Amino acid sequence: xxxxxxxxxxxxxxxxxxxxxxxxxxxxxxxxxxxxxxxxxxxxxxxxxxxxxxxxxxxxxxxxxxxxxxxxxxxxxxxxxxxxxxxxxxxxxxxxxxxxxxxxxxxxxxxxxxxxxxxxxxxxxxxxxxxxxxxxxxxxxxxxxxxxxxxxxxxxxxxxxxxxxxxxxxxxxxxxxxxxxxxxxxxxxx
Amino acid sequence: xxxxxxxxxxxxxxxxxxxxxxxxxxxxxxxxxxxxxxxxxxxxxxxxxxxxxxxxxxxxxxxxxxxxxxxxxxxxxxxxxxxxxxxxxxxxxxxxxxxxxxxxxxxxxxxxxxxxxxxxxxxxxxxxxxxxxxxxxxxxxxxxxxxxxxxxxxxxxxxxxxxxxxxxxxxxxxxxxxxxxxxxxxxxxxxxxxxxxxxxxxxxxxxxxxxxxxxxxxxxx
Numbered sequence: 001x002x003x004x005x006x007x008x009x010x011x012x013x014x015x016x017x018x019x020x021x022x023x024x025x026x027x028x029x030x031x032x033x034x035x036x037x038x039x040x041x042x043x044x045x046x047x048x049x050x051x052x053x054x055x056x057x058x059x060x061x062x063x064x065x066x067x068x069x070x071x072x073x074x075x076x077x078x079x080x081x082x083x084x085x086x087x088x089x090x091x092x093x094x095x096x097x098x099x100x101x102x103x104x105x106x107x108x109x110x111x112x113x114x115x116x117x118x119x120x121x122x123x124x125x126x127x128x129x130x131x132x133x134x135x136x137x138x139x140x141x142x143x144x145x146x147x148x149x150x151x152x153x154x155x156x157x158x159x160x161x162x163x164x165x166x167x168x169x170x171x172x173x174x175x176x177x178x179x180x181x182x183x184x185x186x187x188x189x190x
Numbered sequence: 191x192x193x194x195x196x197x198x199x200x201x202x203x204x205x206x207x208x209x210x211x212x213x214x215x216x217x218x219x220x221x222x223x224x225x226x227x228x229x230x231x232x233x234x235x236x237x238x239x240x241x242x243x244x245x246x247x248x249x250x251x252x253x254x255x256x257x258x259x260x261x262x263x264x265x266x267x268x269x270x271x272x273x274x275x276x277x278x279x280x281x282x283x284x285x286x287x288x289x290x291x292x293x294x295x296x297x298x299x300x301x302x303x304x305x306x307x308x309x310x311x312x313x314x315x316x317x318x319x320x321x322x323x324x325x326x327x328x329x330x331x332x333x334x335x336x337x338x339x340x341x342x343x344x345x346x347x348x349x350x351x352x353x354x355x356x357x358x359x360x361x362x363x364x365x366x367x368x369x370x371x372x373x374x375x376x377x378x379x380x381x382x383x384x385x386x387x388x389x390x391x392x393x394x395x396x397x398x399x400x401x402x403x404x405x406x407x408x409x410x411x
Binding site for chain 2: 022023025026049050051053054057061075076078079080081082123125126128129130132133159161
């Protein structure tokens with residue numbers, strides 16, 4: 001059960017880099033999502049880890065209404081899966097297709113209703129399987145700039161110690177806060 | 191015509207080598223040498239290696255102040271004459287005729303000839319060494335990055351597969367759900383194998399160039 005872990009996102013328009021051990025990345029995703037929804041903020045999940053269909057089932061099991069969530073799914077087509085017509089989901093053919101990913105982010109940010117929006121990037125570490133750190137860094141910088149200009153919150157999930165010190169220092173400069181999920185977890189009784 | 195330099199006026203003892211020997215050593219040694227007047231920092235002489243490194247003939251070097259070619263940032267702060275320090279095998283920069291910065295290893299010695307002091311500035315060009323060092327650093331960084339792009343993702347893949355095993359037994363997921371996830375993990379492992387293959391190839395190729403993306407990222411040049 002992952003619901004016992006809570007993350008307090010202190011500000012609706014801040015950018016976070018959230019670090020967790022590999023076995024807690026999925027739990028971190030859920031915890032972050034619950035926190036965002038509890039703030040009446042509309043989340044846009046960018047997944048390069050799990051396909052939307054699986055995420056939707058996992059969310060349903062956790063009592064999260066998948067209809068309230070917008071998703072950019074970069075792995076369903078990559079796996080040869082069927083991309084069902086779901087209004088709040090956009091599919092990208094490959095996690096390394098940063099051009100389409102950028103376009104999908106821009107389009108979704110325009111159409112997502114409500115004032116409070118938050119991007120959750122799951123995860124920077126998985127993105128690094130597909131592209132070199134320098135390319136990832138440039139892309140994330142592009143996303144961060146877009147979010148800052150639109151005053152939108154962003155949460156970048158990452159496996160702890162899964163970033164080169166150089167990219168970590170660059171990411172540290174982009175984001176407002178770095179949160180170590182395990183330390184956070186350790187401080188909160190489950 | 192016989193070349194004359196500061197060494198030529200030296201008072202010799204009976205068993206000392208003739209001046210021509212010193213001139214021959216000065217001309218043939220594979221180290222750049224400037225002879226500088228410490229009072230004015232004027233270059234009095236430059237041997238062929240110094241001329242080659244700067245890319246100018248002696249007549250265009252002699253008469254200039256040494257700061258025009260070496261220690262460009264230290265005008266008025268000469269470590270020897272102003273700061274009274276020693277320079278021995280110290281990394282410095284030489285500016286060649288094109289304005290390029292050439293890394294050198296420099297030593298400065300004081301010498302007295304005919305009751306007049308001179309600075310003997312000798313140096314070796316370490317461009318090749320610097321290039322090899324840069325390449326080594328970039329290569330280590332490249333290996334480091336490649337390992338990083340495999341190690342943590344492999345841990346995540348392991349966890350995803352374990353999670354997948356629980357999904358199979360839960361009965362909540364259909365065959366297509368399971369197939370899709372297995373395929374993603376298989377594709378990811380394939381990409382990681384390619385990353386490792388690229389690493390092996392680039393290391394074993396012993397190429398002169400560092401892959402552009404890593405040069406940019408780690409050296410900023």
